[in-house]
Amino acid sequence: MAEEYLTDDEQLEFVKRWPAENGTWIVGGIVVAVVLVFGWRYYDGYRNGQALKAAAQFGAMTAALDKNDRNTARQIAAGIIKDYASTPYGDQAELTLARLFVDDNQLANAIAPLRHVMNDSKDSELKNIARLRLARVLIDEGKPDDALQTLAEAPPAAAAAAFASRYHEVRGDALYAKKDLKAALTEYQAALNAGGGRASDAPLLQLKITDLGAAPAAATSKAKP
DSSP states (O other): OOGGGSOHHHHHHHHHHHHHHHHHHHHHHHHHHHHHHHHHHHHHHHHHHHHHHHHHHHHHHHHHHHTTOHHHHHHHHHHHHHHOTTSHHHHHHHHHHHHHHHHTTOHHHHHHHHHHHHHHOSOHHHHHHHHHHHHHHHHHTTOHHHHHHHTOSOOOHHHHHHHHHHHHHHHHHHHHHTTOHHHHHHHHHHHHHHTTTOSTTHHHHHHHHHHTTOOOHHHHHHHOO
């Protein structure tokens, strides 16, 4: 019988009986809520603690690089990747490790950390940086087709303005390595236009375009009345 149809005495009896019959569920619900709250606080505190430890290790790695202590920097980077991969410092450590491999001419060893950041980072900017660096490594490895495949995915719209010029330039480098000079020239001119001629690498782009026997696209547009 629904409660709205009970008599006053029946309603009073129902109120007295309900906690006894349902008290276990009430207590259980309170316990679960308390566990969730304290569990979240513990997890949040643990996560913050991990971030602080990772930051300290990252600082130590940077200090080692400043001293040109490459072996120590490599060891610390590997430790950050192993113990603090879930923090933003994990991605930075992988990029640093890849750079050290490139500097030591161990190009093949640089591929894995760059690919990991490119595929798994939660930071879209770092993903694009890793993609561009990986493509450059593949070109230097004599794999321009793999580099072009790596760059087949255009940067997200939100990052397009910042990365369009560099994507075009690296595609141009890959095409140049394939001896497809006409396509390379098109990419270099697109890179110069995407940068508006104001990019810090604009002089280098102009040299690449001139080397292919063409006037820079920006200069050509200025010559028009």
